[in-house]
Amino acid sequence: MSEAAKAEGQAKPAEEPKLSPAELKKRAKAEKQARRAAQKDQQGGAGEAPAVNGRREEDRGQKQQDQKPKDGQQKGQQPQQQQKQAKQTAQSDGKHERSGSQHQNMPVRPKSVQPSEAKEQRETKQVELFSHLCTQPRRQDITGAHKDVHPTVAATGFQMSNYDICGSSARCVAMLLAFKEVIQAYALPKGKAFAMHFTPHYLSPQIDFLKSCRPISESMGNAIRYLKKIIGELDPDMQEQKVKEYLCEEIDRFIHERITVTDQAIAELASGQIKNGSVVLTYAKSAIVEKTILQAHAQGAQFRVIVVDSRPLFEGKQLAISLMTAGLDVEYLPFSGLAHAVKEATLLLLGAHSMLSNGRLQSRIGTASVAMQAHKAHIPVIVCCESVKFSGKVALDSIVLNEVAPSEELLLQKPTATMQPPSDQKANDDEEDEGKLRSLHDWKEIRGLQILNLMYDVTPAEYIRMVICEYGNVPPSSVPAVHRLANEGM
Amino acid sequence: MPTSKVGTTPSLPNFLKSLKHNDIETSIEAFISLLKRRLVRGSRPCAIATVNLLLRVVGEERIKDAHKLIERIRDVGRRLVAAQPREMAVGNVVRRVLEVVRERAEADQDAAAGSEGSTTSPTTPTELTPSSGAHALPKDLQIRAHGSAHGEKPTSNGVSDATAQRPALASTNTSYAGQAPSATSLFSILQHPTTASGGRSPYATPPGDNQSASSKSSSRRGEEAADAKGGEKLDIKAEVITGIIELQNELEDVDDEIASYALDHIHSNEIVLTHTSSQTVQKFLMTAARKRKFTVVHAEAYPNDHEATHATIVNGGRKGGDEDALGAGGDERWKPLTSMGITVILIPDSAVFALMSRINKVILAPHTVLANGSLLAGAGASTIALAAKTHHVPVVVLSGVYKLSPVYPFDTDELIEYGDPVKVVGFEEGRLVQGVDVVNPAYDWVDSDFVDLYITNLGAHAPSYLYRIIADHYRKEDTVLT
Incomplete structure (x- = not known):
């Protein structure tokens, strides 16, 4: 699938010529107008539709007005949705302009209301508590993407949304590698400074595209911040080719220093915690925990590993296979077996999505429960985390900062004749007479049924005994200090 | 079944x-x-x-x-x-x-x-x-x-x-x-x-x-x-x-009797978390749903009970086999909670901790309640109860008196049953099956400290009072049958 996307991505920028600065300016203006119009629409309704947007805009406003009574609770969703619509229309407008037409009026197609209606229905499926996180579905194709999105970035984005590339560090590395290609493919327009043009006009659309595939992780954010910083500090006299070389070298250095070598250092440090006779409990899959365990195994420690795993990603299965292949004694439990797992464990090793500034750990959903159970069983909870994942953000619960994955991931495979348990069989037989047995796959048709598939949760700092990063073993309270040292001073 | x-x-x-x-x-x-x-x-x-x-x-x-x-x-x-x-x-x-x-x-x-x-x-x-x-x-x-x-x-x-x-x-x-x-x-x-x-x-x-x-x-x-x-x-x-x-x-009326206390315990706009596909809990929530609107967060209890849980959420349920025994024929079924205008949010078990801070009440259905007020329930219950305790969310256990057992849990490990590992790792994943110990505990033991209230067909009781109910229903000389 990503191959096709890649091809598509490649085709798209090729057929679109570069915009002149004047055109770009015009487009930005149109975009702004559209946004403003949309906002006014939202507030004022039909009557106050701005004159610039003409009659059609008014029509649209009217239609939305009609819809309003229906939305009710989803009101909060509307502005963003409209904004997006407006953006799309603005983009198409931009294309129109390029093809010669110089209309001030935005050619808003009446049919653009249709998708909004479809979306509205979808939104009743959103869990209200998390509606701030469900702003838009993950991008699955290139439609509507910025024309400059580099094919490698597109491919990387799709791999991320499919979990082919999964894990905070892996995504960060993949992004940086894609950016290297982006930098190489970039052509500096005449009369522009690299730093002034590249970041806002070329890099930003790439980042936006990645964001639309899956919200970016803290490590990616830190890497982007770093990249922007070194671009901003570029010597303006440096030649374009030199700049590119320098940036690529810097990216390589970043990956090497902040991730590759760091991982080794952390694995070295953390493997010291695994002693002979230890029973290491771990949850889902973390590259760095895997490395730590393998390292301890290579150093000759005799220990056992318990892998606890959860739906829907089953990342722990990969970890179990990898450790099993290395010759370790592995026990694998579903999430429900957690209470059983902590009984035997002597050490809990966790990976991180991000370490928050208040010492809390943001990691794969379920980590908090594992840490809680381990804490209750008086098992040390150790987090292995590169400093690139340390964040300046804080969170008190798992609701504000989170990511909602598509609910469809939680559906079981469509039951086939062989897989179906006998109980369902009978239910089926009975129901077929009545003709109304539904499965969870029909969840969208069932009013009031919602499926929530969160990606992360936040583990309270008091459960965490130690955080192992490349600066050493620190308590969770030292996270902001390390963050300042590592990410803000770079 | x-x-x-x-x-x-x-x-x-x-x-x-x-x-x-x-x-x-x-x-x-x-x-x-x-x-x-x-x-x-x-x-x-x-x-x-x-x-x-x-x-x-x-x-x-x-x-x-x-x-x-x-x-x-x-x-x-x-x-x-x-x-x-x-x-x-x-x-x-x-x-x-x-x-x-x-x-x-x-x-x-x-x-x-x-x-x-x-x-x-x-x-x-x-x-x-x-x-x-x-x-x-x-x-x-x-x-x-x-x-x-x-x-x-x-x-x-x-x-x-x-x-x-x-x-x-x-x-x-x-x-x-x-x-x-x-x-x-x-x-x-x-x-x-x-x-x-x-x-x-x-x-x-x-x-x-x-x-x-x-x-x-x-x-x-x-x-x-x-x-x-x-x-x-x-x-x-x-x-x-x-x-x-x-x-x-x-035994037949136990659910209805427990359900009759529902309105005493569930208030409007509450968010209730439950676990597994218990008939008792469903009846209880249905009774409350007739009068009040609330939200149910349903953990699916993978891998032992998730199919039944999904079926219950989507289709409601049916009253178990006793109907057949009495020759009554048609089984009594009930509609899913969603049909009564209740919002049901299905979550995987792993999301329990993340959501617990917004939950008002946890309702559990035990497999057995033991003499000291602790209980055995579907695997995952212990994590849910612990998360609830951490967030100071009350845990309510709905149990018929027939589930109260005079057995004292001296060794909780021996009470726990292990389920079919194939439910965790199917045979299609041959490498895992071959090289990894797959364990699938079917039940969790939850200590009485984690339970705030028991609702039985006799009423609501503190866990510390259960021993009296047990004493009322069983004779000391029968505690050990063997």
Whole structure:
């Protein structure tokens, strides 16, 4: 699938010529107008539709007005949705302009209301508590993407949304590698400074595209911040080719220093915690925990590993296979077996999505429960985390900062004749007479049924005994200090 | 839950149907095999099957005095519990029935003692030894082993057993021993309507004929001894049967009774978290949903119960097999909560901690409640309860009294059952199956500290009060059945 996307991505920028600065300016203006119009629409309704947007805009406003009574609770969703619509229309407008037409009026197609209606229905499926996180579905194709999105970035984005590339560090590395290609493919327009043009006009659309595939992780954010910083500090006299070389070298250095070598250092440090006779409990899959365990195994420690795993990603299965292949004694439990797992464990090793500034750990959903159970069983909870994942953000619960994955991931495979348990069989037989047995796959048709598939949760700092990063073993309270040292001073 | 309707399939509904025409030994054996093969699982089906079986046992047996009846029930109970010790509902129901018998016997005894003084010289109490109970099992097993052939051994054993039991009998029923109504009238009165077909079986013991002479004579003596006394004791068996039928009704109505407390506990706009596909919890929430709007967060209990949970959420549910037993035919089903305008949010078990800060109440359905107020529930319950405790969210446990077990959890590990690992890692993942220990615990033990409230069919109680309810329903002497 990503191959096709890649091809598509490649085709798209090729057929679109570069915009002149004047055109770009015009487009930005149109975009702004559209946004403003949309906002006014939202507030004022039909009557106050701005004159610039003409009659059609008014029509649209009217239609939305009609819809309003229906939305009710989803009101909060509307502005963003409209904004997006407006953006799309603005983009198409931009294309129109390029093809010669110089209309001030935005050619808003009446049919653009249709998708909004479809979306509205979808939104009743959103869990209200998390509606701030469900702003838009993950991008699955290139439609509507910025024309400059580099094919490698597109491919990387799709791999991320499919979990082919999964894990905070892996995504960060993949992004940086894609950016290297982006930098190489970039052509500096005449009369522009690299730093002034590249970041806002070329890099930003790439980042936006990645964001639309899956919200970016803290490590990616830190890497982007770093990249922007070194671009901003570029010597303006440096030649374009030199700049590119320098940036690529810097990216390589970043990956090497902040991730590759760091991982080794952390694995070295953390493997010291695994002693002979230890029973290491771990949850889902973390590259760095895997490395730590393998390292301890290579150093000759005799220990056992318990892998606890959860739906829907089953990342722990990969970890179990990898450790099993290395010759370790592995026990694998579903999430429900957690209470059983902590009984035997002597050490809990966790990976991180991000370490928050208040010492809390943001990691794969379920980590908090594992840490809680381990804490209750008086098992040390150790987090292995590169400093690139340390964040300046804080969170008190798992609701504000989170990511909602598509609910469809939680559906079981469509039951086939062989897989179906006998109980369902009978239910089926009975129901077929009545003709109304539904499965969870029909969840969208069932009013009031919602499926929530969160990606992360936040583990309270008091459960965490130690955080192992490349600066050493620190308590969770030292996270902001390390963050300042590592990410803000770079 | 086994649900196939094919007549030969061993399953709960078929077992309950076959109870009517099979004789007792066959039925007991059938139930034991169902338990052993885990074709009947879960507290409710086990309790229903047990109570029906015991009803038959009591109805069929030609046992005329309470003590023998108790021994007989204990004997059957022992075998059932041994077949599946972790289905504690079986033992609980056996104990309840024993309690019924003891209670009736005592009432009888009191009445008799009140009306007339003790006329017979009672045997010394020291003769009432538990050894008589120990004798019952081997005797029974041997009789079964020898079948209708009635070899020497069972005969002699029967003699020794009868003699061993007789003094004990006399000592417990001192007041009326030696004076009881005639044996014939007892037979005619106590005969259960369904016993007409009993004679078919080789294991059944029809009155008089194929019993060995000595044991017959010994039992005759007992009967004759009982003959002389008044008519009030005559009904003991009928009373016991009434008691068991009451128990049967209690099992049927338990959900409705628990649900009737729903409005006392669920307020409007509440967010309630529940776990597994419990019928009791669904009924409870449905009752509340008739009056109030709230949100239900449902953890799916992967991998042991998630399919049933999904089905419950989507389609509602049906009342389990007991309907078939009563021949009522159509099963009572109920609609899903969503049809009542309740928002149901399905989450994987891992999301419980993340959401717990917004949950107002956790409702759990136990598998068994133990003597100290702790409980066994579907795997994952311990994590949920702990997360609730961490967030100071009240945990409410809905449990029928039949789930209360007098067993004290000295070793919680031994109470936990392990499920099928294939549910965790299917055979399509050959490498994992081959090289990794896959463990699938079916139940979690939750300490009483984590439970804030128990709601039983008798009302709501603090966990610390459960021991009283247990004491009310079971006799101390029945706590250990084996």
